[in-house]
Every structure is written in C-alpha cells, then in structure tokens.
Amino acid sequence: GQQVMQIPQYQHVQEGEDFTTYCNSSTTLSNIQWYKQRPGGHPVFLIQLVKSGEVKKQKRLTFQFGEAKKNSSLHITATQTTDVGTYFCAGRGYGGSQGNLIFGKGTKLSVKP
Amino acid sequence: NAGVTQTPKFQVLKTGQSMTLQCAQDMNHNSMYWYRQDPGMGLRLIYYSASEGTTDKGEVPNGYNVSRLNKREFSLRLESAAPSQTSVYFCASSDGDGYTFGSGTRLTVV
Numbered sequence: 001g002q003q004v005m006q007i008p009q010y011q012h013v014q015e016g017e018d019f020t021t022y023c024n025s026s027t028t029l030s031n032i033q034w035y036k037q038r039p040g041g042h043p044v045f046l047i048q049l050v051k052s053g054e055v056k057k058q059k060r061l062t063f064q065f066g067e068a069k070k071n072s073s074l075h076i077t078a079t080q081t082t083d084v085g086t087y088f089c090a091g092r093g094y095g096g097s098q099g100n101l102i103f104g105k106g107t108k109l110s111v112k113p
Numbered sequence: 114n115a116g117v118t119q120t121p122k123f124q125v126l127k128t129g130q131s132m133t134l135q136c137a138q139d140m141n142h143n144s145m146y147w148y149r150q151d152p153g154m155g156l157r158l159i160y161y162s163a164s165e166g167t168t169d170k171g172e173v174p175n176g177y178n179v180s181r182l183n184k185r186e187f188s189l190r191l192e193s194a195a196p197s198q199t200s201v202y203f204c205a206s207s208d209g210d211g212y213t214f215g216s217g218t219r220l221t222v223v
Contacts, residue, residue, distance in 0.1 A: 006155075009153075033211055033212075035212075041216075042203060042214040042215065042216050042217050043156065043203070043212070043214050044214070045210075045211030045212060045213065047211075048210055048211055088155065088156065090156075090212075100146075100158060100161060100171065101158075101212065102158075103148075103155045103156040103157075104155060105153065105154060105155035106155055
C-alpha cells in the first residue's frame with residue numbers, strides 16, 4: 001500500500017539556524033499537505049501543494065512539491081522558539097481509499113534559544 | 114465557531130470495558146475521520162466517513178466501530194478495550210482540502 005516516509009525523525013537546532021524536513025512517497029500523489037503539531041496539541045493544517053514543482057511560501061516557511069509528485073520538503077529559515085513542534089507531511093493518492101491522506105511519522109523540531 | 118469538538122479529553126478504562134468517543138463539527142464538512150496517534154507512529158487512520166450515511170475502514174480498524182449519526186457527528190466505539198488501544202485519538206473533518214482536527218482524547222487502558 002501507499003507509504004509516506006519522512007526524515008529526519010528528530011532535529012535539534014540553535015535558534016536562528018535553518019531547518020528542513022523531507023517527505024517521500026512510494027506512489028505518485030495527487031496532492032500533499034503539511035501540518036504542525038505543538039507539544040500536547042493537535043495537528044494544525046499549514047498548506048496544500050497540488051501542482052508538480054510547486055513552491056509556496058508562508059513567511060519563513062517554504063514548501064516544495066517535487067516534479068514527479070512523489071516528494072516534498074518544508075524549509076524554515078532562521079528558526080525561532082515558536083517553531084518548536086512536530087511537522088507532518090500527508091500525501092493523498094488517487095481515487096477510492098487511496099484518496100485518503102496518509103501521514104508521515106513526522107519530524108520533531110526542537111529549538112535551543 | 115468551535116470547529117471540531119471531541120469528548121472526553123481524558124479517559125481511563127479497564128481492560129474489557131467499553132466506551133464511545135464523541136466528535137462533532139460545525140463547519141458543514143462532508144468528510145470526517147478518526148485517527149490514533151502513538152509515539153513514533155505518526156497518525157494512523159482508524160475509520161472514515163466520506164459523507165453522511167457512509168463509513169469505511171482505514172489502516173487500523175480492528176477493535177473499533179463507528180457511527181456517522183448525522184452530518185455533524187461521528188462517534189468511535191471501543192466494544193472491549195485492550196491495553197493496545199492506549200493512545201491519543203483525534204477526530205478530524207474536511208471539505209476536501211486541509212483537515213481540521215479536534216483537540217484529542219487521551220485514552221489509557223489498564
């Protein structure tokens with residue numbers, strides 16, 4: 001079945017450093033979504049990418065969708081302590097049960113002040 | 114505008130007990146979902162309802178049942194709880210784009 005792999009599992013950075021998490025799917029995706037979960041909280045939707053090669057920015061966050069629509073990345077420039085949390089990618093396949101989101105296991109980001 | 118509301122927030126069950134987790138959304142979304150989240154395992158889909166009147170199994174449905182009571186409400190039932198069902202349970206709803214999650218139910222089965 002469809003699998004979504006996410007690396008790294010953990011990332012510790014100094015405040016001000018950049019951070020990147022990568023997501024790879026075993027199958028071609030119709031779209032990919034990114035979520036952030038703060039410690040003790042629930043996942044919060046950040047963005048959806050649909051087009052091959054798409055790049056979207058939200059302030060210091062840059063999201064990319066690969067040309068083959070099988071991989072994606074989230075890059076945070078100059079991390080802040082408010083960026084702490086776990087970042088999940090979630091891929092959606094094509095049709096039927098494959099149309100459900102499959103979540104990666106997440107990258108847990110810690111930021112040292 | 115409450116979004117997705119889950120009850121209870123915390124629950125401790127003894128092995129073999131039953132309980133129902135409640136979920137309601139006020140965004141008029143067609144699709145609703147139940148996920149469980151375990152350390153290092155990410156979010157795994159238990160059951161989903163693409164629209165009112167339909168339900169389907171997800172990745173880990175064993176030991177659970179669901180009811181889509183109406184468009185707003187989607188409940189998850191554990192008929193005979195087992196320690197392996199200790200987890201954090203999230204309900205979510207969607208109109209086809211991003212999912213809106215509830216605040217979760219932290220369930221411990223002893």
